[in-house]
Structure formats: structure tokens, C-alpha cells
Amino acid sequence: MKRSNDRTRTTCLAIALSLISFSCLIAADGDASELSRLNVQGTELHYEDSGSGIPIVLVHGGLADYRELAPLAQALPDRYRTVLYSRRHSFPNDNPPPRADAHMAREVADIAGLIEALDIAPAHVAGVSYGAFIALMLAVDRAELVRSVIAPEPPLLHWLRDIDGGPPVYDDFQAQVMEPSRAAFAANEPERGLRVAMDYFVGPAGSTSSRPTCARCCSAMSRTGTRSRALRMPFPRYRAKRSPRWKRRF
Secondary structure: OHHHHHHHHHHHHHHHHHHHHHOOOOOOOOOOOOOEEEEEOOEEEEEEEEEOOEEEEEEOOOOOOHHHHHHHHHHOOOOEEEEEEOOOOOOOOOOOOOOOOOOHHHHHHHHHHHHHHHOOOOEEEEEOOHHHHHHHHHHHHOHHHEEEEEOOOOOOHHHHHHOOOHHHHHHHHHHHHHHHHHHHHHOOOHHHHHHHHHHHHHOOOHHHHOOHHHHHHHHHHOOOOOHHHHOOOOOOOOOOOOOOOOHHHO
16 A cells, blocks of 8 residues: 555656646647547537546646647556646637636636546546646535646745745735736737736746737636635645746745
8 A cells, every 4th residue: 555655646746747847848839630629618628538547637837738738648657548638718729718707717617527528537637837726726616526636836826925925925926927917918918918927937038939829818817716725635735946936935
């Protein structure tokens, strides 16, 4: 039993570190013709379902799509059934842009519907950044669908206000990223809003490597709730030296 637990912990750590590593890659143009499609609550989701055995669902971060974590899916052992999907406003899904009332709950309902439609509950759910947030919220709202959660670098911004030394970091992030990005989207300047976020997360001039078509994803990022405080199940936490300053506070 101990050996099995050690192997599970080692696998979780490897997946968490891989999520952080692969999330830094910019997805290349790809052919989505071989992906499967599913309609969840009126929303089109493209996904890839491969392998057999223990199910694991991979959830990409913001400004990305299923290709972000494709290398990780290919590297997982054969004993996993790996489901890789593009979230509702990501390539190659053909859905309307986010509405003004866009909310995390819709993303959680999407992944819940995907798991139920594929009949793979309970599944391991691994996400990075915004995808990690979705994984945690799924565990809160639909615990019966989740076997475990691997969630490196979830953007739990509101927790910063309750952590020693966190409020100044929170205020700095709001001033540098959220407020100017929000203002840009409100002014119908999505490329400027994207540029602000990318330059912060990727580094100076990081926006030059992004695609303007990703801009619509940013508008939903500024409207996240705080319901992840309700999480009551244990989950592993890892930090990377190159994580943004505010993420290293958790």
C-alpha cells in the first residue's frame, strides 16, 4: 500500500510540474479535424480522448487551448485514459464571445457535463492557472465527479488579502494588470487588454508572441468569484521559482 501511495504522489508531482512547464509554451497552429465534439449546455467543446484505464481530464489555462497540454497527454503512462479539451471560448470551438455576465460556474458546468457524457466519473482532474481554478471549483460543486485534483498556480487572487504580506501584492497586481486590462476591454480595445496581461505573465514584450484572436478569453478572467474557499478536500500544492510574485504567496 505504501509503495502504491508513493507512486501516486510521484505521479501527481510529475504531472503538476509538467503542467507548469507546458503552460509556458505557445500553442502552434494545429489540425483539429480529428478531435471529437460534444455539446454541453448549448456550448460546443472539442476534445481528445485517448488511452485506457484510470481517467484523467486535463484543463488548460487562459489564453490557450487543448494544444497547450497535448505534450503532457502524450507523455502520460498507458494506464491512464486521458481527456484533453478546449474550454468554451478557445480554439477550435465555435461559440459566441463571453457575455457580460460570464462566470466561473459555466466553465465548471462544462467540465462536469464532459465527464458525465463520457461516463468517466470519478476522474483525476489536472489543470494549470485558470484551469487549476476550474478544477478546484469542480471539486467544490461536483465532488462526486472528482477522484483527485492537481492544481498548480490557481489564480486565487482574493486569498491574498487574508495572507500575511499578501495585501500589498494583491494591490500591486490589481494596479498593474487587472485595472488597466479591465479598462481596455471596457473601451472595446481587447488587444490592449491582452497586451497588458501577457506582458505581466510572460515578461516585457510578451504580447508580441500572442495572437489577437486570444483576446476574447481575457474578458472572462476579470470576473472570477471567491467560492473556492468552500473547498474541503486535500490537494497537493506546488510552487515554481518563476511563478508570478502573487502566486508564490500561497
